[in-house]
Every structure is written in C-alpha cells, then in structure tokens.
Amino acid sequence: MGGLRYGRSTTAAVVHIVVATLVLQAQVLLGQDIFVGFYDQSCPQAESIVTQTVKEFNSQDPTTPAALLRLLFHDCFVEGCDASILLDSTPANPNIEKMASPNLTVRGYEVIDKAKERLEAACPQTVSCADIVALAARDGAVLAGLNFQGLPLTMATGRWDGRVSSMDAANSALPSSKSNVQQLTSQFGNKGLSQDEMVTLSGAHTIGKAHCVNFMDRLYDFPGSPNGVDPTLDPAYAAQLQAQCPRGNPNQNTVVDLDQSTPFVMDNNYYSNGFAGKVLFGSDMALFHDFETQFTSNLNVVNGMTWNQKFGNALAQMAAIELKDEFDGEVRLNCRRIN
Template identity: 40%
Template sequence: MEITRTFFLIVILVLLMHGTKTLGDDGVLLLDYYKETCPLAEEIVRRNVENAVLKDPLVAASLLRLHFHDCFVTGCDGSVLLDSSEGMVSEKHAGPNINSLRGFEVIDRIKYNLEEACPCTVSCADILTLAARDSVALRGGPNWRVFLGRRDSLKASLDDANQYLPSPNSSLETLITKFKLQGLDSGDLVTLSGSHTMGRARCVSFRKRIYDISMEERYDKYKRYTTFRKILQSICPKSGRDNQFTPLDHTTPARFDNHYYVNLLEGRGLLFSDNSLVAQDHEGEIIKQVWAFAADQDLFFASFVNSIIKMGNINVLTGQEGEIRKNCRFINT
C-alpha cells in the first residue's frame, strides 16, 4: 500500500511530540547527534544494512529483533552484542537468544567501517538502533529520524535476559507485565508485536501454539484455523525437528506491513504469544487495536514509529556513562 500524506502528517506529529530531543532515564538523546563528529554515520549504517538485506532479506527481521532484545535487558546499551569473557557470560546464551539471534556479523561490519571513518565515535547501541530503523524501511515499512547519543554498557546480564525477555509461549498477562517493567504499555505491546510481520521461527518456538487444545477451542469459529494448524503440524511434529523454520507471516514473510494483524484475526498467528493478543484479551481493548491495525496500515506504521522510539529510550547511557566500544563484542579494557 502506498503510504499516504496522512501517514506522514501523523509521523511528523509524533516527532513534534518528542521534540528535537528526548529524555531517557540517564540523559539526553539528540537528532543529528553525529552531525559534526561523524557526518556520514547514518549513511554508512544504511549502506551496510542495504547490502546485507539484498544478500539475505531475512536479516532485516534479525536486526530489528537485536534492537528489541538489547533494549529489554539493562536498556538500549549494546549489551546483547557482548561475547562471553572472563567473569561475564554473554546474553547470547540466554534461553530466548541462544540459537535464535543472528545478524551479529552485519553489526561487526558496520562497526568496522565506522571505526575506519570516525574512530571511537559511534556507539554499538546507536548502530543497533539505526540498523533496526533501516531494516524496517528497506522492507517496505515506515522511515523515521532516530534520536542518537547512546553509549555502550561495560557488562552483559544473562540473568536479566532470561528474566525480562518474553518467550514465544508467553501468556498475554506475562507479556503485559514484561512490557510494563520496561515502561511500555499494552498499546506498545500490540504495536511492537507487529514486528513479527517479518522473519521466521523454529518449530520449538511454535509447537505449543499448534498442540495447545485451549487455543484450538478459542479459534473454532475461524474455519481456516484448523487447516492452518494441520499445515503447521506437518512441519512441526509433537517431538523432533526442533530447528525446522517457518515464516512468522505466511502471507508476506519478507515485507514489513500490517498482514500480521490480519493473520491474528484469521487464527493464523504463528506463535502462542502472538495469538494470546486476541485469544486471552478478556477486556476487548487489545483486540480493538488489532482490528484497527488490520484495517489501516498507515495507522499501524505511525504507531510503530512512536512505540519503537519510546522503546529505544529505555535506560540509555549518555554523557560519560559506559563507553564507546571499538569492537561491539568486547569492552575496551
């Protein structure tokens, strides 16, 4: 769908609400933060992401997911990129991340090019934020200006990654709680869940969704649900084939659009957590938002811009906090 003038007006309104700067818990993020110190920073990130997505369209979803998994653990500070080292276990080994997160090599390449152009200037946390924006835009989603100035953490937290990241089998109550802990409300939950319009999931991640009897009963009225469930069961048996992949959105798996919400209303969401947005919404408010996004892609896009900017502000490090890593996988000292 062509993005209309109305959408752009909504996005401008969102940006005006945030102003030219936005307050995080620990400092200030600015638009055009690298204008003087590294004027080509955003262009370098964009070109690298574009090249990576041309080679592998699925990497767009991976880079967006990296930003999400970074921000939900100790804030948007690049901690998810750290490898294990003496005295520290990487967040990459957490249950929601292991054998699941990818795109690290793309971030490494971007960081290498930025260090060549502007040594010790652009943080890994900002690279993640920019790469997420560019990934969405390159796959047909909205574009937006990114607030920058994050600094990188000096540690990772495996425990926090296991505790705070939602799982594919999370109930609606759990999802709302975990988002609330990050300062995000149920509206942000529904909006950011739309990221699942791209990418794919392993059998082990959606097995509960297709063998859970209560979920089946909830969707009896959707005639397509039983057929879709049987298709998924042929891909993912009750045991075995854990690493078999299938798209999160079977309609347009490589595009960022609003089909995720259409799928939910037709009983064709892939993950248990996705379907919980409508199957477990006893108050009816969340499903109203799902219907609204399914009917109006521009509304979804504008809401997504607002929510991802809000998410990108979680517990940021600024000023003299943290550091600017030379290599995103390791702290400098």
Template identity: 40%
Template sequence: MGSFNSLDLLIIMIVATAFFGADGKLTPKHYSKTCPQALSIVEAEVAAAIENETRVGASLLRLHFHDCFVNGCDGSILLDDTANFVGEKTAAPNNNSVRGFEVVDHIKTKLEKACPGVVSCADILAIAARDSVVHLGGRSWKVRLGRRDSTTASRSLANTSIPAPTSNISRLISSFSAQGLSLKNLVALSGSHTIGLARCTSFRARIYNDTNTIDASFARSLQRNCPTSGNDDNLADLDLQTPTHFDNLYFKNLLKKKGLLHSDQALFNGTSVDSLVERYANNNEAFLKAFAKGMIKMGNISPLTGSQGEVRINCRKVN
C-alpha cells in the same frame, strides 16, 4: 574578551539543545558534527546485508528489541562470553536464536574507519533496526542517538525480561509495562512479527495444543514441518502471507486465528487489546505510525549517556 550576557547564554543553550537534546540525552543530530556519514554508512550496509539475505532485516530488528529489554538499550546483547564473563547471548531467549552479529561487526568496522571511537554499538542497533524496517517497506522515523555501550551484561535478566513466545496476554502486558511501554506500544511493536522466521521449538506447543485459538488447517500445515519431536530448527514464516514485507498482514492473520506464536495470538483472543489488533488490521498506515512511535519510545529505555559506559571499538568485547 567582551562581557557575557543573557543573549550569549541563550545562543549557547539553543546550540546545546540542537546537538544534545533538550533533556541532555538522545537526539537525532548526535553525530552531525562528529561523524556526519554515520547514518549513510549504516543504511548502506543494512541494505547490502538484506539484499544478500532478506531474513537479516528481521534479525537486526530483533537484536535491538532484545538489547533494550535487558538493562536498557546499551549494546549488552552484543558482548561475547569469555572465560571470565557470561553475557546475554546464551540466555534462553537468545541462544541459537538471535542473529545478525556479523552484520553489526561489519557496520562497526566501516564506522571505525570513518570515525574512530565515535559511534556506539548501541546506536548501531537502533539505526540498523530502523533501516531494516524501511528497506522492507515500513515507515521511517528519526532515530534518537547518543547511547553509549555497557561494560556489563545480565544473562539472568535476559532470561526473565524478554517475553517468551509462549507468553499469555497478562505476561506480555507485564513485560512491556516493566519497560515503561503501554498497551498500544505492546500491540504495535508485536507487529514486528510481520517479517522474519521462527524456529519449530517456538511454536510447537501452539500448533499441537492451542486447538481453540488456532485455525485447524493452518495448524496441520505447520505440523508437517514441525513434528512433535525433532526438527527443532525447522523454520516457519511469522507472517504466512508477506514474510519479507513490512505491513499489517500480521494483524489480519490474527483475526483468522493464524498467528504463528502463542504470544502472537494472545493479542487477539477476547481481551482488551482486540480492538487495537482490529484497528491495525484495517489500517496499515495507523499501524506503521504507531510502530514508529513505539520504536522511538523503546529506543529510549534507560540509555547510557554522557560519561556512562563507553564507546566500544569492538562490539563483542569491552575496550
């Protein structure tokens, strides 16, 4: 064997950087050798799921968000409760609210057939979130991969770390800041509410109590489907104009006091973030670009890498 020189070392470093990332963590090329078909499998399954039920695109995006805000992007939200384990699914922000688990199961089954034990559930959530946005008309981004799955979950952190729909602007800023996300990230990522639906329980207080910050006719139209009591699971579009298309009309609605959730309208209510809302309302491309950057940053919250955690065979339970 020949001598090992500086050129050999440089080549090894370049190859390592290509597949594992300069920081040894996440990189878009993580599965390029171990499961080259991973991205196309997820994309196809997400597309099929959205064609079957458009709402599931927003549900998959929300799963990634609710996962990352609790101990980082580690797939913990996917773990089922058992006799000896309490997970995050029954936490207040998730219980009877987060959905899309069956789609994740289906994607995982396909990936296990193609590349057994390779693609993590946490990475599936990250890829599916991106593909959902793209399929519904948003801008793409390169998903950084290489997350591993947690063997634990935290119901208590899920109850405190995920911003509630009743949050005011200071609470939202605090929640996002705790995750290392900026004011710009907060506003851009809130734009995910340009798609999807919310339950009556999430916006009831707003449509009856927020008289100064809600358009009166908008409130009345919602009250017909969401009475002061009962019908808790009745749904309303988060974006009343284009609820199945990923665009900036969410921000245009805020300018007209037609944000569905209290936490939505809090972004445009005479505070320091008003200018960002106005910018995204007036420039769809600026919003889509900022959203993509925000998703990359959010997806990098405290990932498990290397020998940390595991790659779950079944996303609902530890191996």
C-alpha cells in the same frame, strides 16, 4: 574510555526523539541527550554507513530486517539499549546475554560488526555500538517496506555502550512466546512502554521466521484439546504447520515464516492473520482473544498506514529504554568486548 563526541551533555536533560510520523515529535525525559542528527558534525556519514551496510546484507538475506529488529528488542529489554547483547563471553564473565535461552537464535551480529568496522575507519572512537543497533533496526524496517508516505523514518542517536551483560538478567527480562496479555503488558510497562505500544510492536512479527520448537505445543500437546491442537488456530493453518513441523522432527533448526503470505514485507497482515487464527505464538494469539487488546488490534487491521506511523513512534520509544550515561557507559572500539 570512549572518545569525545560532539553534542554530548554531562547533565540530565530533556531528550528530543523526532519521529517522522507526519512530522510528529515526541519528547521524552531521560538521563542524557539523544537526538536526531547527533553525529552530524562528529561523523556526518555515520547513518549512511550503517544504512549501506544493512542494504548489502539484506540483498544477500531478506530475513535481515527481522533479525535486526529482534536484535534491538532483545538488547533494549536487558540493561537498556546499550548493546550489551553484543558482548562475547570472557573468563571473568562467561554467562553473558547471548547464552540466555531466548537469545540463542538471535542473529544480525555480523551486520553490526561490519558497520562498526567501517565506522571506526571513518570516525574512530565516535559512534557507539548501541546507536548502530538502533539505526540498523530502523534501516531494516524501512528496507522491509515500513511506509511513511515518503517521509524518512528518523532515529535519535547519542547512546552509550554498556559494560554489563548477564544471562540471568536476559532470561528474566525477555517475554516468552507463551506469555499472556497481562504478562506482556506488565513486562512492557516495566520498560516504560504502554499496552498500545506493546500491541503495535508485536506487529514486527509480520516478517521473519520462527523455530518449530517455539510453537510445537500448540500443534500436538495443547492442554484440554481433544486432538492436541490449540483450538484458536485455524484448522487448515494448523494442518499446514504440522506438515512443516512434524512431531519428533530431529532437526531443531526447522523454521516457518511468521507471515505465510508476505514474509519479508512490513505490513499489517499480522493483525488480520491474528483474527483469522494464523499466528504462530501463543503470546501473539492472546492479543486477539483478550478484551484488553482486541480493540487496538482491530484498529491496526483497519488502517495499515496508521499502524506504520504508530510502529515508527513505538520503535523510537523502545530504542530509548534505560539509556546509559557517561558514568556507566563508553564508546566501544569493538562491539564484542568492553574497552
């Protein structure tokens, strides 16, 4: 059983998610309360402990923000935002989310472990692992440069940790790097996210790296292409990628920057890169060649600050997917196993 936590309601209520997009407030109806400042009395240092931990890891590895944003996304799309992706296998449940194909390259677990260790020392049995994942993703985005004109990017807290982790559920729920716009819109819509929010959140691919195996088919074996290269790729960019990811490369761990110009900076380059044919995944390229999403993508090219603000809103919305309540959740003492 998790410890008692200040502010926890046992009845259905309106969730207030406050996002500092020029002090914009969004209200979402969910099954329990999450709100900004949930730990203000039970663990006042909770958010600062997470922030400091993320800063330390980021100082050693500038890809940390991208890893933490991906960790949140892969958690929330399977069983909701409940830290189920953190659970390790057990004899009773060997087929966990971590073993799903899309999750084999997910990183950032050690950041969450360290933050949890520090939080248990400061405020035992109080801060959920699910909240740590959400706060760490928020902090990573800010450290990478997500800009709110001096305003803080807030993240509602008060989540419970889940007890279920399924490899099959992860394989079926997580979008593929080869998905088309209709598939992406449907998958995000199933989680309560709009097409605009899907396009906005895709902009997270402005930071981080990708394994060659995830886009090799666009470089050598694209259907109907006389030279095997996806014709939507910029030719010079395709040649550069072929040099980085040669056919038959035995090293499955070879990675390439998602954004060649500012690989560690949260900016709207993803959208200008997309229209120039310089994005890695077919699912990304689809956003710039489909009538449904061209307009939204173009707006994000024109106004980077608007995209920053929209991203903050969409991140908070995503971090509130299918939250657990006190009946099917807990506050884990160790993020890698249920209590």
